[in-house]
Amino acid sequence: MLELKGIKKTFNPGTVNEKTALRDLSLELADGDFATIIGSNGAGKSTMFGAIAGTFFPDEGQVLLDGEDITFVREHVRSHYIGRLFQDPLTGTAPNMTIEENLSVAYLRASAGKKGIFSRITRREKEFFHEKLSLLGMGLEDRMTNPVGLLSGGQRQALTLLMATVVTPRILLLDEHTAALDPATAAKVLELTRQIVEERKITCMMVTHNMEQALELGSRTLMMSDGRIVFDAAGSVRDGMTVEDLLRRFAEQAGKKLNNDRILLSTEEGK
Amino acid sequence: MGHFLTVQIIQTALEIGLIYSLIALSLFISFSILNICDLSTDGCYTLGCAVGAVVTISGHPFLAIPASMAAGVCSGFVTALLQTRFGVQSILAGIIVNTGLYTVNLAVMGFSSNLSIFGTDTIFSLAKGLSSAAWWQSWYKLILLGCIVLVVCLVLYWFLGTRLGLSIRATGDSPAMVRASSINPAFTITVGLCISNSLTGLAGSLIAQYNKTSDINLGTGMVTIALASLVIGESLSRKRHMAVRIACVLAGSCLYRLIVSLALRLNIPTEAFKLVSAVIVAIALILPSAKSMIALNLKKRRMKAPGQRGGNGHA
Numbered sequence: 001m002l003e004l005k006g007i008k009k010t011f012n013p014g015t016v017n018e019k020t021a022l023r024d025l026s027l028e029l030a031d032g033d034f035a036t037i038i039g040s041n042g043a044g045k046s047t048m049f050g051a052i053a054g055t056f057f058p059d060e061g062q063v064l065l066d067g068e069d070i071t072f073v074r075e076h077v078r079s080h081y082i083g084r085l086f087q088d089p090l091t092g093t094a095p096n097m098t099i100e101e102n103l104s105v106a107y108l109r110a111s112a113g114k115k116g117i118f119s120r121i122t123r124r125e126k127e128f129f130h131e132k133l134s135l136l137g138m139g140l141e142d143r144m145t146n147p148v149g150l151l152s153g154g155q156r157q158a159l160t161l162l163m164a165t166v167v168t169p170r171i172l173l174l175d176e177h178t179a180a181l182d183p184a185t186a187a188k189v190l191e192l193t194r195q196i197v198e199e200r201k202i203t204c205m206m207v208t209h210n211m212e213q214a215l216e217l218g219s220r221t222l223m224m225s226d227g228r229i230v231f232d233a234a235g236s237v238r239d240g241m242t243v244e245d246l247l248r249r250f251a252e253q254a255g256k257k258l259n260n261d262r263i264l265l266s267t268e269e270g271k
Numbered sequence: 272m273g274h275f276l277t278v279q280i281i282q283t284a285l286e287i288g289l290i291y292s293l294i295a296l297s298l299f300i301s302f303s304i305l306n307i308c309d310l311s312t313d314g315c316y317t318l319g320c321a322v323g324a325v326v327t328i329s330g331h332p333f334l335a336i337p338a339s340m341a342a343g344v345c346s347g348f349v350t351a352l353l354q355t356r357f358g359v360q361s362i363l364a365g366i367i368v369n370t371g372l373y374t375v376n377l378a379v380m381g382f383s384s385n386l387s388i389f390g391t392d393t394i395f396s397l398a399k400g401l402s403s404a405a406w407w408q409s410w411y412k413l414i415l416l417g418c419i420v421l422v423v424c425l426v427l428y429w430f431l432g433t434r435l436g437l438s439i440r441a442t443g444d445s446p447a448m449v450r451a452s453s454i455n456p457a458f459t460i461t462v463g464l465c466i467s468n469s470l471t472g473l474a475g476s477l478i479a480q481y482n483k484t485s486d487i488n489l490g491t492g493m494v495t496i497a498l499a500s501l502v503i504g505e506s507l508s509r510k511r512h513m514a515v516r517i518a519c520v521l522a523g524s525c526l527y528r529l530i531v532s533l534a535l536r537l538n539i540p541t542e543a544f545k546l547v548s549a550v551i552v553a554i555a556l557i558l559p560s561a562k563s564m565i566a567l568n569l570k571k572r573r574m575k576a577p578g579q580r581g582g583n584g585h586a
Contacts (some may be wrong), residue, residue, distance in 0.1 A: 079453045082490040094444035109453045
């Protein structure tokens with residue numbers, strides 16, 4: 001179980017650029033929960049992910065994973081059990097390395113400590129990667145020695161998804177990971193995400209700007225505003241909700257209208 | 272032509288080229304793979320040379336090689352420490368270490384600016400004594416250096432395919448991915464720079480024994496030369512397979528020395544040598560963009576040319 005307790009974070013304190021990104025953020029996420037997160041621009045969605053992943057240390061508050069305090073555990077240590085995908089499909093992979101090499105770097109999380117740092121990729125691992133890649137249905141399994149830089153954005157994001165989950169993470173953080181892809185590819189990557197998360201019951205949080213997606217996917221929807229969670233819908237409350245309900249609830253709870261340029265566009269599309 | 276470019280000249284160019292290729296490989300690790308500008312090369316090379324000369328003079332030419340490499344590792348470790356632990360920018364960290372090394376190098380050489388290796392064996396004199404055959408007597412330096420560089424390349428190639436090597440490559444290629452893959456970038460950068468500088472130290476040790484001398488100003492401008500070799504090599508390989516890239520760095524270094532030898536044969540005065548080097552480096556750096564500029568101009572001309580059918584640009 002992931003717990004955030006009263007997290008506060010101010011960037012550039014004491015300067016003109018001072019920005020309080022998180023104020024008193026608290027959250028409990030049970031094992032196997034799949035939470036979708038929506039909110040205005042600058043509501044602190046990505047900052048919350050940063051606090052969970054350890055990109056920065058919070059000014060106040062605690063991050064607990066299964067009861068263990070990981071507030072000040074460093075980012076690369078946390079990445080042993082926290083998988084992440086970013087909006088930019090180019091950030092999650094190394095373009096000048098081959099698909100196989102990228103996967104084996106990601107697979108280090110599994111072998112850390114067990115195998116020597118001077119060992120090479122084994123044939124067994126190659127077969128394992130081949131099998132995993134074929135599940136993506138993109139033909140990447142036949143291009144394992146190609147540099148990743150030659151792949152399309154969608155293929156790279158699918159590969160990143162595979163890399164983040166090749167060792168099942170305890171938490172998977174998806175930060176608008178389909179936003180930069182064209183609609184057809186986005187749908188495909190999203191479907192893969194749903195499959196992998198459901199199959200392995202991964203505890204997952206996904207930021208999205210698509211309101212319908214937020215209600216459709218997962219088991220819980222969080223709305224953020226001004227560095228806090230203002231609305232948390234799960235179970236029967238969430239089941240019958242429409243996008244209009246969601247927008248209304250947001251306005252009630254946050255005391256202002258939802259202000260996210262991309263959200264407005266995507267709800268227009270949805271109608 | 273036969274007199275213009277003798278076997279002797281080519282041979283010397285290849286020998287020096289092989290020694291310098293170790294520095295080019297060092298920059299290949301720091302500059303191309305780790306994407307870090309390590310400007311401590313000049314000082315580190317002189318350090319390797321000074322340590323190599325001192326140990327050789329004391330009668331241990333073989334020990335001089337690991338000693339110089341260890342000195343290079345120390346230098347690389349300090350550069351890495353400044354960057355990773357204390358957040359100093361990589362260029363500044365390199366310059367600071369480079370400046371500090373000047374005094375260190377003087378101290379290693381017993382506060383004299385010049386050391387000569389007289390009366391003791393070097394790895395070259397030992398190799399020379401292995402056989403009295405005529406071909407060996409004229410080629411032993413090149414063969415010995417070739418073997419050393421070959422071993423270094425094989426080890427480097429093997430290393431870059433290991434888990435640690437892949438992590439180092441990923442660190443330079445995609446920092447975000449590395450942090451998400453449980454790799455500590457501070458660790459990989461440190462290991463990478465230590466290995467990189469150990470190669471520079473090795474080159475210094477070899478040049479000390481090759482020239483039988485060590486000079487405090489030996490390393491000046493070395494980073495430019497090595498960078499030129501690297502750029503020539505990388506433009507040959509176009510980022511293909513790792514083995515090809517390593518081989519091309521070697522080829523680039525030897526090619527660079529050949530170009531310099533040619534330039535010197537054109538009776539360019541020795542005072543102008545640095546300028547000639549800089550011009551060669553500049554040309555090597557300009558070449559890729561010049562190529563695409565010329566290609567674009569040709570294409571434009573083709574498409575504008577009157578009386579062409581269609582205008583789809585396929586001439």
